Amino acid sequence: MRLNIGVIKGDGIGPEIVTEAMKVLDKVGEVYGHACSYTQLLMGGASIDVHGIPLTDETIAAAKASDAVLMGSIGGDAKTSPWYQLEPSKRPEAGLLKIRKELNLFANLRPAVLYDELKGACPLKEEITDGGFDMMIMRELTGGLYFGERKTVEVDGVLTAYDELTYNENEVRRIAKRGFDIAMKRRKKVTSVDKANVLDSSRLWRKVVEEVATEYPEVTLEHMLVDNCAMQLVKDPRQFDVILTENMFGDILSDEASMVTGSIGMLASASLNETKFGLYEPSGGSAPDIAGKGIANPIATILSAAMMLRFSFDLDKEADAIENAVAQVLKDGYRTIDIMSEGKTQIGTSEMGDRICSYI
Amino acid sequence: MRLNIGVIKGDGIGPEIVTEAMKVLDKVGEVYGHACSYTQLLMGGASIDVHGIPLTDETIAAAKASDAVLMGSIGGDAKTSPWYQLEPSKRPEAGLLKIRKELNLFANLRPAVLYDELKGACPLKEEITDGGFDMMIMRELTGGLYFGERKTVEVDGVLTAYDELTYNENEVRRIAKRGFDIAMKRRKKVTSVDKANVLDSSRLWRKVVEEVATEYPEVTLEHMLVDNCAMQLVKDPRQFDVILTENMFGDILSDEASMVTGSIGMLASASLNETKFGLYEPSGGSAPDIAGKGIANPIATILSAAMMLRFSFDLDKEADAIENAVAQVLKDGYRTIDIMSEGKTQIGTSEMGDRICSYI
Ligand SMILES: CC(C)[C@H](C(=O)O)[C@@H](O)C(=O)O
Numbered sequence: 001m002r003l004n005i006g007v008i009k010g011d012g013i014g015p016e017i018v019t020e021a022m023k024v025l026d027k028v029g030e031v032y033g034h035a036c037s038y039t040q041l042l043m044g045g046a047s048i049d050v051h052g053i054p055l056t057d058e059t060i061a062a063a064k065a066s067d068a069v070l071m072g073s074i075g076g077d078a079k080t081s082p083w084y085q086l087e088p089s090k091r092p093e094a095g096l097l098k099i100r101k102e103l104n105l106f107a108n109l110r111p112a113v114l115y116d117e118l119k120g121a122c123p124l125k126e127e128i129t130d131g132g133f134d135m136m137i138m139r140e141l142t143g144g145l146y147f148g149e150r151k152t153v154e155v156d157g158v159l160t161a162y163d164e165l166t167y168n169e170n171e172v173r174r175i176a177k178r179g180f181d182i183a184m185k186r187r188k189k190v191t192s193v194d195k196a197n198v199l200d201s202s203r204l205w206r207k208v209v210e211e212v213a214t215e216y217p218e219v220t221l222e223h224m225l226v227d228n229c230a231m232q233l234v235k236d237p238r239q240f241d242v243i244l245t246e247n248m249f250g251d252i253l254s255d256e257a258s259m260v261t262g263s264i265g266m267l268a269s270a271s272l273n274e275t276k277f278g279l280y281e282p283s284g285g286s287a288p289d290i291a292g293k294g295i296a297n298p299i300a301t302i303l304s305a306a307m308m309l310r311f312s313f314d315l316d317k318e319a320d321a322i323e324n325a326v327a328q329v330l331k332d333g334y335r336t337i338d339i340m341s342e343g344k345t346q347i348g349t350s351e352m353g354d355r356i357c358s359y360i
Numbered sequence: 361m362r363l364n365i366g367v368i369k370g371d372g373i374g375p376e377i378v379t380e381a382m383k384v385l386d387k388v389g390e391v392y393g394h395a396c397s398y399t400q401l402l403m404g405g406a407s408i409d410v411h412g413i414p415l416t417d418e419t420i421a422a423a424k425a426s427d428a429v430l431m432g433s434i435g436g437d438a439k440t441s442p443w444y445q446l447e448p449s450k451r452p453e454a455g456l457l458k459i460r461k462e463l464n465l466f467a468n469l470r471p472a473v474l475y476d477e478l479k480g481a482c483p484l485k486e487e488i489t490d491g492g493f494d495m496m497i498m499r500e501l502t503g504g505l506y507f508g509e510r511k512t513v514e515v516d517g518v519l520t521a522y523d524e525l526t527y528n529e530n531e532v533r534r535i536a537k538r539g540f541d542i543a544m545k546r547r548k549k550v551t552s553v554d555k556a557n558v559l560d561s562s563r564l565w566r567k568v569v570e571e572v573a574t575e576y577p578e579v580t581l582e583h584m585l586v587d588n589c590a591m592q593l594v595k596d597p598r599q600f601d602v603i604l605t606e607n608m609f610g611d612i613l614s615d616e617a618s619m620v621t622g623s624i625g626m627l628a629s630a631s632l633n634e635t636k637f638g639l640y641e642p643s644g645g646s647a648p649d650i651a652g653k654g655i656a657n658p659i660a661t662i663l664s665a666a667m668m669l670r671f672s673f674d675l676d677k678e679a680d681a682i683e684n685a686v687a688q689v690l691k692d693g694y695r696t697i698d699i700m701s702e703g704k705t706q707i708g709t710s711e712m713g714d715r716i717c718s719y720i
């Protein structure tokens with residue numbers, strides 16, 4: 001099979017970690033007989049440096065022409081980088097918001113998994129996480145407060161700012177279906193998170209999710225208020241299988257959940273549209289403080305490449321091979337610095353990529 | 361001094377825990393020479409049962425006529441209680457939203473404290489919480505998404521829901537000033553939480569908070585994005601002193617922070633307006649499953665009464681006396697069931713109140 005992959009290396013540690021993911025993809029191609037062809041695309045800070053804006057029409061067009069996009073991380077140090085002298089709509093992250101909308105990437109999947117090998121890094125006590133946990137946060141990514149109308153107006157010398165949260169039932173339905181579809185391949189439980197005791201959008205959300213649920217009689221649905229969910233992630237993360245929620249709640253809860261694992265450097269993500277197309281990126285940030293040092297953890301990006309094989313190319317066997325190789329290297333005791341612990345062997349970004357390749 | 365206190369016993373465990381707080385207030389009155397007079401007010405489910413609505417004009421008027429209101433907890437089991445057959449605007453919690461607005465209670469203070477005696481209940485590993493933590497979440501309580509315009513409209517058979525998030529600079533300024541005032545009495549650090557990389561309201565928030573900060577040169581201000589804050593609360597709660605944030609972010613983060621302590625039954629809260637008036641209530645819910653059993657933890661409500669003495673009556677010595685008495689009883693090894701651990705003595709709601717009184 002020919003895999004036509006757009007690559008956005010991104011900022012900070014992005015280029016280093018993406019390089020390792022490409023190395024792993026090439027090895028998969030070699031072993032399983034696929035040809036990966038890569039088109040390098042600019043976005044974020046790297047695009048500002050060259051074009052003055054974080055996302056050009058050329059990048060959008062080239063991304064659309066690919067089967068899938070693999071991305072490093074976007075952005076820099078907000079305190080020191082000149083990118084953050086620009087107004088918000090011109091900063092690196094604006095490119096991320098724009099590409100989501102342009103490519104209609106409404107379904108953001110963020111697994112939060114506690115790896116048994118890494119439970120030492122988990123901030124929660126062992127009795128809470130005993131046996132591990134494995135949840136999938138399904139965040140709506142192109143609607144809600146992040147894409148509503150916004151404005152700041154001055155009346156009689158007083159500034160007032162407005163942001164609008166809006167969802168229509170079709171937007172809710174398509175993400176809900178995705179959530180239930182994923183749950184069917186997992187432990188068949190969906191926790192839909194909203195603030196239905198206050199928001200109209202949440203009441204619509206809940207209504208539509210209940211309608212969709214009737215099409216999936218095997219899946220158990222529960223509703224949870226967002227404030228309660230923020231508590232439950234800390235109190236008992238094992239209770240969750242799929243968490244289905246809107247854009248902003250998903251932003252907050254997925255980051256909380258990833259920190260609860262203690263190993264954000266291990267967490268992949270996928271942003272999908274109605275077709276097979278997807279954008280795949282690590283959950284963590286661009287970590288400008290360690291960029292260029294060869295110590296960043298490439299595993300989240302490598303696992304994002306595995307998600308790409310699974311969701312955009314239906315290459316489940318190949319995705320499994322990557323995931324198993326990662327597990328094997330962890331088992332062998334190799335760690336990058338962010339997941340290092342006593343008695344393990346610390347290695348750099350590139351050696352981690354090599355070792356994962358060696359098991360494929 | 362004469363303390364003219366409105367009392368909303370509320371639902372579930374509310375009446376039991378408020379009774380203990382009144383007992384403690386009476387003891388304080390006796391020892392320090394104050395006369396507490398209580399006016400019982402109905403709100404929430406208890407008000408629905410009698411008047412059909414969760415908050416009557418009489419309750420609002422009587423609350424306004426008091427110096428302060430002490431409240432238990434509002435609401436019931438959403439799955440089984442008949443209150444939840446009513447439309448959302450008529451449910452118990454609607455009374456809570458309404459009284460906040462009617463009494464202009466814009467400043468919600470929620471301490472999240474890890475008591476050394478109770479660190480066993482904290483879900484975080486000991487190395488993260490070593491030495492304990494003590495933060496104050498300052499949540500804006502009468503603006504933002506929870507009080508904006510909302511509507512659901514049907515166009516061509518498709519439902520669309522809208523909720524508006526709006527803040528004007530005066531609303532931001534008054535809560536920011538409160539946050540900095542509190543920080544001045546604490547460790548002089550304010551973490552202002554927003555989503556300024558996306559929302560106009562957050563950009564206004566950040567601008568105004570920076571202006572206010574110039575009036576408090578001794579206070580260190582940092583800005584943190586809400587998704588990052590949700591992570592930092594789990595990763596390193598000791599870094600926080602005052603967290604200053606808008607209504608919805610505060611709802612989510614304060615609940616997360618309270619769960620991070622592991623002892624939600626210990627956490628008080630205050631909701632204040634521009635005057636000395638305030639409404640004081642425990643952070644936890646109405647726990648209908650254990651209502652009437654005499655096992656609920658009254659400490660959060662008793663500590664809320666202490667906050668009332670401090671903020672509404674400037675009776676700092678008396679507030680200290682309550683807080684010290686609570687600490688003493690914990691030290692003696694007495695626990696209600698929710699905070700029970702090996703080697704401690706389990707007692708009920710009323711004995712807990714008695715023991716706290718005995719130290720005043
Ligand atoms: C950079 C920012 C706009 C973005 C978001 O909030 O969606 C990020 O936090 C994320 O979660 O991908």
Ligand SMILES: CC(C)[C@H](C(=O)O)[C@@H](O)C(=O)O
Nearest residue numbers: 197198227453454456457611
């Ligand atoms: C009951 C609900 C409306 C309320 C809120 O979200 O403000 C509650 O969760 C709280 O935090 O006091």
